[in-house]
Amino acid sequence: MDAGERRSVGRVRRDSWVLGAAIGVFGASFGVLxxxxxxxxxxxxxxxxxxxxxxxxxxxxxxxxxxGSLGSAFGSALLLAARNAAYGVALxxxxxxxxxxxxxxxxxxxxxxxTAMATAQPAGPLRESAFWATGxxxxxxxxLGTLVGALAGSAIGDPRALGLDAAFPxxxxxxxxxxxxxxxxxxxxxxxxxxxxxxxxxxxxxxxIVAAALGIVPAVLFTRTAEExxxxxxxxxxxxxxxxx
Amino acid sequence: MSWLxxxxxxxxxxxLKALGLVGLGPRAAEGRALRAxxxxxxxxxxxxxxxxxxxxxxxxxxxxxxxxxxVAVVATWRRAPFVLVVALAAAxxxxxxxxx
Numbered sequence: 001m002d003a004g005e006r007r008s009v010g011r012v013r014r015d016s017w018v019l020g021a022a023i024g025v026f027g028a029s030f031g032v033l034x035x036x037x038x039x040x041x042x043x044x045x046x047x048x049x050x051x052x053x054x055x056x057x058x059x060x061x062x063x064x065x066x067x068g069s070l071g072s073a074f075g076s077a078l079l080l081a082a083r084n085a086a087y088g089v090a091l092x093x094x095x096x097x098x099x100x101x102x103x104x105x106x107x108x109x110x111x112x113x114x115t116a117m118a119t120a121q122p123a124g125p126l127r128e129s130a131f132w133a134t135g136x137x138x139x140x141x142x143x144l145g146t147l148v149g150a151l152a153g154s155a156i157g158d159p160r161a162l163g164l165d166a167a168f169p170x171x172x173x174x175x176x177x178x179x180x181x182x183x184x185x186x187x188x189x190x191x192x193x194x195x196x197x198x199x200x201x202x203x204x205x206x207x208x209i210v211a212a213a214l215g216i217v218p219a220v221l222f223t224r225t226a227e228e229x230x231x232x233x234x235x236x237x238x239x240x241x242x243x244x245x
Numbered sequence: 246m247s248w249l250x251x252x253x254x255x256x257x258x259x260x261l262k263a264l265g266l267v268g269l270g271p272r273a274a275e276g277r278a279l280r281a282x283x284x285x286x287x288x289x290x291x292x293x294x295x296x297x298x299x300x301x302x303x304x305x306x307x308x309x310x311x312x313x314x315x316v317a318v319v320a321t322w323r324r325a326p327f328v329l330v331v332a333l334a335a336a337x338x339x340x341x342x343x344x345x
Binding site: 011014015018019022038039043046047049050051052053056060064070074077078081082083084085086087088089090091092093095096100103104106107108110111112115116119160161162163164165166167168169170171172173174175176177179180184185186188189190191192193195196197200201204205208209212213214215216219220225 | 246248250251252254255256257258259261262263264265266267268269270271273277279280281282283284285286287288289290291292293294295296297298299300303304305309310312313314316317318320321327328330331333334335336337338339340342343
């Protein structure tokens with residue numbers, strides 16, 4: 001690894017802890033919500049350890065707190081967790097060289113943040129470093145946060161007062177940039193965002209994000225890559241599509 | 246909520262993650278399928294941003310989070326470091342919330 005790569009790994013680690021810190025505060029608010037909706041502190045901590053998908057966990061305790069059934073709580077949670085399957089597909093090439101055992105351990109860390117951070121890096125070993133760094137930082141912070149929130153109870157304030165709910169979309173904006181360099185990526189992004197926005201009023205939470213995966217269909221079917229442009233003898237798009245492949 | 250229910254939910258959530266990473270993902274090993282799989286984050290991340298910013302309880306809402314998003318887009322466009330993008334978005338959202 002040369003000096004430039006070491007600097008990149010350092011930057012990725014630092015950014016991972018930035019996300020982790022924000023996640024930790026939300027972990028604390030999850031711990032509070034879970035214990036006020038009838039879970040014991042130990043159950044809240046177990047859920048963060050084994051479920052480890054923030055949106056799903058908030059959905060479960062939210063539905064239970066509102067008096068909903070366990071079935072509808074699970075339904076909401078799994079709809080929100082379904083996007084992790086799509087993330088796994090996107091991350092598979094990053095971990096393709098690893099043993100099955102290591103990939104099965106990695107699977108637990110397949111979430112929004114680790115996927116965004118890994119796939120934002122240039123192709124190569126930095127993607128795997130970013131995946132582990134972010135996955136582990138978020139895992140540690142989410143679980144510590146849950147513990148603190150579950151024990152401290154309502155002494156924890158609302159993270160929204162600090163604007164922390166805006167921290168995640170902001171982070172994902174920054175991490176989406178490398179995906180927008182190629183024409184196919186821009187088409188997929190535009191369709192993905194449009195599908196999600198259109199479905200927000202129409203479907204249960206979770207569905208808009210999963211359905212946004214269909215945004216890759218027009219990108220694959222109707223958009224030529226810079227490479228295909230060159231093959232067709234036209235002026236190629238100056239952006240390199242293959243950096244995202 | 247029982248301990249068993251929590252473990253069952255954990256197993257289901259893990260199953261979805263592993264389905265992608267270990268089950269379906271490695272089958273898209275080449276050519277067009279791989280290229281399509283590589284585009285998934287391009288489609289999903291902007292959707293995640295949109296939902297995290299504009300989703301209310303089954304409706305579209307425009308609130309202080311939209312200001313944070315706007316600030317984040319500008320900061321990213323100006324090539325601000327990641328930490329600054331996140332911090333400026335959170336701070337601007339908090340300020341708008343405090344004064345509105």
